[in-house]
Amino acid sequence: MASATPLITPVVRAERTDNPIKIDCRNINVFYADNQAIHDISLLIPDRAVTAFIGPSGCGKSTFLRCLNRMNDTIDIARVDGKIMMDGADINDPAIDPVLLRSRVGMVFQKPNPFPKSIYDNVAYGARIHGLASGKSDLDRIIEKSLHRAGLWEEVKDRLAAPGTSLSGGQQQRLCIARAIAVNPEVILMDEPCSALDPIATARIEELIDELRERYCIVMVTHSMQQAARVSQRTAFFHLGKLIEVGDTETIFTNPTNQRTQDYITGRFG
């Protein structure tokens, strides 16, 4: 008859993210003047993996993402409480130079925003500011490597002097990724990086993100749940400024624990 061994096993997870933790966020609260946008969120973000933030518009995804490179510092009415540790060091420590921090933490925005400069100068910009190149040939090498990693080299190598804005939308976004990569970041933040792109350009960016995760800690906000499912290993679901559920992407999309997560990802509210 029935043995004492339980009949049920948890769902087997294909991809475990037992990578070391890169960013440890503890009890984060964010206020815009009197309006609280983030409520006591604690979250561990693994290195060399893509963590996706999903949730309805206005739930605080971008606000939380901007905490990770202190971009909220630039908003006068914004106040951030709590601790964010990157490799064990507090990023809000007054001793930390926000400019240096932002070279460790690159950011890619929703709308591709190349500078009104040549393709070459777009990528060279950060490397020059941070003095990463020892000379012209060194800079050339950095440019080529970054464009390679961003999957753009073959398409632009013969027209590096052309303006960045002459590229297609998808190419411009890859140029922005190359620009972010050029300063040797450890973390890349992306805020809806594909929402202005067509499906083919989106697929190329997703392919690129999948390659980049071997080297970087990537955190991505996306309004497309399918995109989160396709490219991330961890998914965090936000709702009304709270972190409702975080887990392996596969689990979140096949068997989430929380009813609100379930309702959101199955399209029952939004």
Next chain:
Amino acid sequence: MQQHIVSAFTDELDQLSATLLRMGGMAEAMIRDACKAVVKGDTELAKTVIRRDAELDKLESECERGAVRVLALRQPMASDLRMVIGAIKLAGTIERIGDLAKNVARRSIKLDDSATKASMRGVKTMGKAVSRQLKSALDAYGRRDARAALEVIRQDDDIDSHYNALLRLMLSYVAEDPEQIDSRANVLFIVKNLERIGDHCANIAKVVHYIATGKQVLSEAEIALLASNASSED
């Protein structure tokens, strides 16, 4: 459960469930009638069972097409995804049950008068037990009831012991009177088919459990393997 924002999505999933339940109801009736055909020697009834199998096949393809459509057009997630994947498996399993009921009906036509009362009683009891199993499994599906599904899985043991008892009975008949082997073999295949239907009911229940909870139910073999792994670890 709350409705989808896109109400056509909810409708399509409901439609899928309705088709499955209809298939299940048909399979249940086929088992009942096939067993009745065996016990009463009703060849006409047996033939209707054989004909109904084609209808079940059609519904299975309808379910599959519906499921593929939902996957392609709606990209279902979480419980919806489990529901759609489950629907494909359930449709296939119910179709198999239909095949087995058809086999029982076919065999019933070949049976001669020599079948004993005891073996007919056995077929009747087993037939009742497996159609009850199928009904419970379908009820569990209709309610997405994981506990009821586990109950169905546990009860499969009862059907297996019915089967073993009948098997021994048939073998003793054959030993007594080897001349009758063909007719005994027919009865034996009939109960074997019923036993297989019981297994499929348990499979339905496993799928229902997965749809309801996202967790897979282990087979006996997997339980044994896990247990041996656990003991070799310490």
